[in-house]
Amino acid sequence: MNDQSSTINHFKRFYSHVNTANTVLQAYKGEAPFAHYIRSFFSQHKKFGSKDRKQITELCYCFYRLGKSYPQLSIEQKILKGYQLSKKEWPEEWLSFFEQYQLPKQTPENIFSFKDHLSESIDTAAFEQSHLLQPDLFLRIRPRQHKVVSEKLQSANINFIITENTVRLPNGSKIDEVLILNKEVVVQDYSSQRVSELLNIYKSKISHLKSVISIWDCCAASGGKSILAKDVLDDIKLTVSDIRSSILANLKKRFAEAGIKNYNSFVSDSTIAAPDQKFDLIIADVPCSGSGTWARTPEQLLFFQESRIAEYAKLQQNIISNVIKYLKPGGYLLYITCSVFAEENEEQTSNLTKQGLELIAESVLKGYDQQADTMFAALMRA
Numbered sequence: 181m182n183d184q185s186s187t188i189n190h191f192k193r194f195y196s197h198v199n200t201a202n203t204v205l206q207a208y209k210g211e212a213p214f215a216h217y218i219r220s221f222f223s224q225h226k227k228f229g230s231k232d233r234k235q236i237t238e239l240c241y242c243f244y245r246l247g248k249s250y251p252q253l254s255i256e257q258k259i260l261k262g263y264q265l266s267k268k269e270w271p272e273e274w275l276s277f278f279e280q281y282q283l284p285k286q287t288p289e290n291i292f293s294f295k296d297h298l299s300e301s302i303d304t305a306a307f308e309q310s311h312l313l314q315p316d317l318f319l320r321i322r323p324r325q326h327k328v329v330s331e332k333l334q335s336a337n338i339n340f341i342i343t344e345n346t347v348r349l350p351n352g353s354k355i356d357e358v359l360i361l362n363k364e365v366v367v368q369d370y371s372s373q374r375v376s377e378l379l380n381i382y383k384s385k386i387s388h389l390k391s392v393i394s395i396w397d398c399c400a401a402s403g404g405k406s407i408l409a410k411d412v413l414d415d416i417k418l419t420v421s422d423i424r425s426s427i428l429a430n431l432k433k434r435f436a437e438a439g440i441k442n443y444n445s446f447v448s449d450s451t452i453a454a455p456d457q458k459f460d461l462i463i464a465d466v467p468c469s470g471s472g473t474w475a476r477t478p479e480q481l482l483f484f485q486e487s488r489i490a491e492y493a494k495l496q497q498n499i500i501s502n503v504i505k506y507l508k509p510g511g512y513l514l515y516i517t518c519s520v521f522a523e524e525n526e527e528q529t530s531n532l533t534k535q536g537l538e539l540i541a542e543s544v545l546k547g548y549d550q551q552a553d554t555m556f557a558a559l560m561r562a
């Protein structure tokens with residue numbers, strides 16, 4: 181096959197992927213996460229090989245990354261515009277390919293529709309544009325594992341950058357074939373890892389305490405923050421709970437791999453949970469809009485309903501107002517969200533100060549300039 185016919189075939193194949201992406205996008209109505217939806221689409225349409233699946237999925241995400249920008253464009257044009265913006269430079273033949281579709285020259289201006297709700301310290305323009313790129317994959321190196329992790333990554337010929345205890349890799353890197361997950365490293369976004377900054381403030385505040393620190397992680401999921409707390413604070417007595425028993429089953433498996441043995445766990449709704457003890461520290465990594473992570477789930481840019489913000493804020497308020505009853509006098513609350521909305525972040529901590537808690541530190545953990553998630557964390561004292 182000569183060069184010209186191979187290029188023609190390449191574009192034909194690409195164009196058939198654009199068509200399939202178009203069909204998928206028209207059928208999806210935002211009911212389940214898009215990642216689940218497209219997986220089930222491919223399991224019903226077996227003719228697509230793994231390269232096809234990868235490219236069709238990428239094209240769909242390119243469409244969603246534009247949010248509500250370019251309302252005048254067709255779905256096909258939006259897929260192509262999103263794809264064009266997914267790389268900084270294109271070879272000549274691609275430039276002429278895009279040329280045929282009369283794509284707009286101006287940058288997308290309505291990627292993120294809920295700007296009025298953003299926490300004040302967020303740079304709106306930078307945050308909005310960050311949705312055009314898929315975030316990287318981040319690992320947190322566990323204590324005393326630094327040497328083995330960097331040696332294994334080097335000999336596996338994987339592209340990576342290590343900064344202190346954080347490893348950054350391109351998304352999709354096959355790290356589970358190289359590293360022992362949960363024992364050597366934990367898959368954890370960069371901003372989530374930065375919650376350790378607040379745990380370190382907590383550590384400095386309680387250095388006088390002689391007894392083992394009792395901690396309740398009241399929205400524990402599969403235990404990401406609990407493992408972090410164990411790694412930062414070391415000598416702790418851990419209690420974990422979540423409203424979902426299935427996720428606590430994952431936590432148990434993960435804790436076993438992480439070498440965490442002596443802990444209590446129970447399934448409970450934290451708006452009404454009533455543990456039979458009080459705690460030195462309560463970690464409330466509450467259910468939230470997830471708006472700081474939408475570069476990973478960009479379909480939310482189109483499907484998220486604004487009314488959900490108030491619903492999440494109410495649920496968060498119900499959880500924290502119940503759990504703080506289980507703080508020892510002078511005990512601490514570590515409040516965390518992966519939201520960028522003030523109602524879920526600073527407004528919650530401001531309400532807590534009105535209920536008598538002292539704000540020790542709070543911070544929007546900005547990931548939008550790092551190809552990472554954006555989160556919020558606050559440390560408060562009863």
Ligand SMILES: C[S@@+](CC[C@H](N)C(=O)[O-])C[C@H]1O[C@@H](n2cnc3c(N)ncnc32)[C@H](O)[C@@H]1O
Binds near residue numbers: 400404423424451468
């Ligand atoms: C943001 S996730 C926690 C992530 C976790 N801390 C980690 O680092 O892996 C929030 C969790 O809260 C749980 N949840 C939602 N509503 C709850 C409730 N009313 N009571 C307790 N847990 C709840 C969800 O099941 C979910 O696992």
